Amino acid sequence: MSVLVIAEHDNAELKPATLNTVAAATQLGDVDILVAGDNCSAVADTAAKIAGVGKVLKADAPALKTGLAENIAPMIVELSSGYSHILAPATTHGKNIMPRVAALLDVAQISEITSVVSADTFVRPIYAGNAMATVQSADAIKIITVRTTGFDAAPAEGGSATLEDVSNIMDAALSSFVGQELTVSERPELTSAKVVISGGRGMQSGENFPMLEEIADKLGAAVGASRAAVDAGFVPNDYQVGQTGKVVAPDLYIAVGISGAIQHLAGMKDSKVIVAINKDEEAPIFQVADYGLVDDLFEAVPALSAELDK
């Protein structure tokens, strides 16, 4: 069986989520990767080095530059014959494109799988991760998005895949890219960071987030937030950890002033070690925390910063 993985990238760099998706794909068969973008040769070269990848399909055209689903999905459909599975990471990019591919192929999509049971059977979370469903697909081709925290990353080095150019790239002329406002940060990406420190409603204001950033810089951590903090406008949407935001599973997750609503827990409960700092000792976050500290965060966080210097 052959499996096609849709690479996640920004035309310059391959995103780590691709490696977790390749790891899921290698459990299913021989893996090829599609790098669809514009001026994306460097990404294709990086993808060719991933251990376990046989072939890199490079689709390089202006119409693919910004990842518009209307242009990419029909191309994936054209490439689909010969593949038993097509996988993409369950990022906003993958979630945008893959259902469009599935519908064009008249097959179901299996969203956000966390493990592969067999070639046609997968486990996926439902109800914000409060239940896990094992589902079997009867479709000839399986369209899947992969929850990256469910799979350890495939080695980025060690492979030597062949490169093949994809022609026949169309601009569907249904949509166009206007612009973007991306959060610029020197810190690691939230979904692949080894340490994450997140703030909730208890932070009271966006002006208090630099307290967390200071600790993040000492630990090499990414900064996240609960939905309450994002809804209150403390930080931008891309900070949100939870059912409808990002799902993270770092080695260490520090929740500061976060009560622990179900929808937040859905996004971080697979972290290896969870620390909770909250002044409310009844906060549900303490039920999932390995280490809990009942304290006013405006005292505990500066103290934590000082202690880390020792």
Next chain:
Amino acid sequence: MKVLVAVKRVVDYNVKIRVNSDQTAVETANVKMSMNPFDEIAVEEGIRLKEAGTASELIAFSIGPKQSQETIRTALAMGADRGILVETDTMVEPLAVAKCLKAVVEKENPDLVIVGKQAIDDDSNQTGQMLAALLGWSQGTFASNLDLSDGSIKVTREVDGGLETVDLKMPAVVTTDLRLNEPRYASLPNIMKAKKKTIDLTNPEELGIDISPRLTVLKVEEPAKRIAGVMVEDVAQLVDKLRNEAKVI
């Protein structure tokens, strides 16, 4: 301009769900059901387009058992003009929903379809994209702002890196994210008025759609539980534990 929104009846977001005893599904009997929160945002956006004079009619669509009429009725009480229910007791997957929606869209000819980005029960996040594919329309997923002009719509999307804006040729499908708006509560007079609004009933057979599931649910289980750990006295003890016990810093 006509706008169509789709609403789903789901287990209320406040309910702590339980897996049934034979591990085949999540218990939904005698559980409070509500409109999927993302669909409330879709309804609200449709109403705002009407209030702004951009939309002339707002139709609320649902598919599911006859109790889904209540969900449509909620949309009507918020401000939608009329409803359409595709009645079925079969569990419908996103592809089947998209096909039924497509059949209704072809009959009603809306210029814009707004749906929630995902339902909080199956967390699929597929229906809007699938509908756009089947219709050959443009799609604006995870929207946090809409800006309509003649024949096109600018959609600001919540993406992993921040925000992105795309310009879509109409007709289009938009899926809502959390920050698009804050849905209103229906007022009592509007709840009364909604009782007089019409809900047209149809079913998949009438629409000529095969809704047989493509996936078989073999098992539904509770996830592995995390066990609560220890409470620490102070920050110094916390850092000591993280350094010497958990060894994560």
